[in-house]
Amino acid sequence: MSIKERTTTANFYEGKPVITIRPPKGLVPLELRDLWEYRDLLYLFVWRDIKVRYKQTIVGTSWAIIQPFIAMIVLSLFFGKLAKMPSEGIPYPIFAYSALVPWTYLVNVLSQSSNSVVSNRAVVTRVYFPRLIIPMTTVLTGLMDFAMAFAMLLGMMLFYGILPTAAILTLPFFLLLGIATALGLGLWLAALNVKYRDIGFTLPFLTQVWFFVTPIAYPSSLVPERWQAIYGLNPMAGVVEGFRWALLGKTEAPGMILAVSVLVAVCLLIGGLYFFRHKEDTFADVV
C-alpha cells in the first residue's frame, strides 16, 4: 500500500510535520508509532480511572478483593462441600480462588472496555488522539484490582501452606495471555457498542455462560481427552489452568488446552485491533 492511500499521513515539509487528512480507504494501518507518541495520555487516563474508580464508595479499594472472595465462598460451599467437586488434591477454596482472580479481572475489564468509547464520548467527539488508548486504559486500570486480589491469593497460599515452585516463573506469561484475551475481546465490544448498545445488555449474559465453560468451579481434567482441544477454544481455559499450574504446582502442565488458547487469544487480539481501527473513523459521527 502506498503512502498516498493511508488515511492520515504524517510527513515533514521544511522541518514541519505535515498531516494529510483523507477519507478512509482500504485496510487501516494500526499506526503503533502514533500510539507511542501519545503514551503520556495513556498514562494519564489510567491514572484518572484509578483515582476515580472508588470515589464515593464506603469500602473503597476493598471491592477488588470482596468480589472474588465472596464468589469463592459460594463456590466452596455449593461445589466444594455439597457437590464434592474434585479439585486435584488442592483445597477447594484456593482451587476456586486461584481461578477467580484472573476471571474477575476479565469480567471487570470487559464491562469497562465495552463501554469505554461511549463513556469517553466528550473527548472522542472533540479531540484527536489514537482511539486505541481508550480500551487499552481499561486493561491497565484493571491490573490494579488484579494486583490486590492477587496479593490475597498469595496470603491464602501461605495460609494453606502451599509453597510456589519454579513454575511460578511462568506466571507472567499466563497473565499476558489473560490481558491479551481481555484486550482482544474488549476492542471488539468497545467498537461495536458505539453503534449497537445491545452489547451492554448482552455482556452480563455472555459472561454468565462463559463462567461455566471455564474451569473455575471444576478442573479441566473433567473434560474428556478428545474434547480438550475444543475446550481450549475458550482462551480463559488456558489462562485459568495456567494460573493454577504456575501457582499451586498442579501435577500436569496444561498442554493442548493452552496451545489452542494462545492461538485463539492472538487471533482475537489482532482481529480486534484491526476491527477497532476500521470502525474508529466513524466513532465521532456515530457515538
Added chain:
Amino acid sequence: MSDIAIRVVRLGKRFNLDRPRRGNATRELLEDVVRAPFRSLSSIFRQGIFNSNGRQPNNDKYFWALKDVSLEIRQGETVGIIGSNGAGKSVLLKILSRVSKPTEGYAEIYGKAGSMLEVGTGFHPELTARENIYLSGAILGMKKAEINRNFDEIVAFSEVEKFLDTPVKHFSSGMNVRLAFSVAVHLEPEIMLMDEVLAVGDNAFKEKCLNKMKEVASEGRTVLFVSHDMKAIEEFCNRAIYLSNGKIVIDGETEKVVSQYLVKNHG
C-alpha cells in the same frame, strides 16, 4: 508556498440520514463484523477500477454537511468562519482537528495543530482543579513539561487559586468555564482551531479571553476561529469565510464578509 498552514482541497462530508430499522439492524451488525475485512479489500479493488467511491449513493438518504470546500490559510492568519446553524462550520473544524473523517477531498495541516472544540473537554468532575489542569492539558495535546511550565499562569488566569484542590464538581459553571478556557488558551500549537469558545462566561471574562487570544494571534500563530459572535470575529480576525449549506459563499476581508452575512441573514 512555504508559508502555507492549512490547505483544504475539495473537501466533502456526507452524513447518512437513514436510521437503521429493527430487523435490518441485526443483519447490519452481522455484516459489519463479518464483512469488515473484506469490505476493506473490495474498496481497494473498486478504487483501482473506477477510481472513485464506487456506486453513487441515493441523495435522499444522505446529507452533505460539507461539499466541495477548498481554501488555503497562510501562517499567522487569523481566520473567522461564520454562517448560520448547520452551515458546516463545526464539521469543517472537526475534520481539520482529525476528530471526524472527510468523505471526499483532503486537507493538509502544516505544523502542530491544537483544537478547542468546546471548553471543558476532558474534565472529570471527581478530580480537583489541579488534577484537571493536567488531564485536560494532556488531552488537548500538551506535554507534561509544557503544563508544568504554564501551570502558575493557567491558575492565575482562571482566578480559581483558592479552590485548586477542590473537585471541580463543586465548582460553579462559571468557574468551570474559566478554568477550562485557561488551560486551552495556554496551548502552544502553531495552528489553533477554535469553536465557539467565547460563547461562555461573563462579559468581563469574555473580554479577558479575547485579549488573550489577540495576544496569541500577534505571536504569529495561525488561528481558525468559528463563532456566531460577529463582534468578536470583526475584532479578532483579518479574514473571514462565510459558509452556507456546506459551501463557501465568500472568503475575504472580515468586514466585507460579515456585512454580507448580516445582509443575507437579517436584511
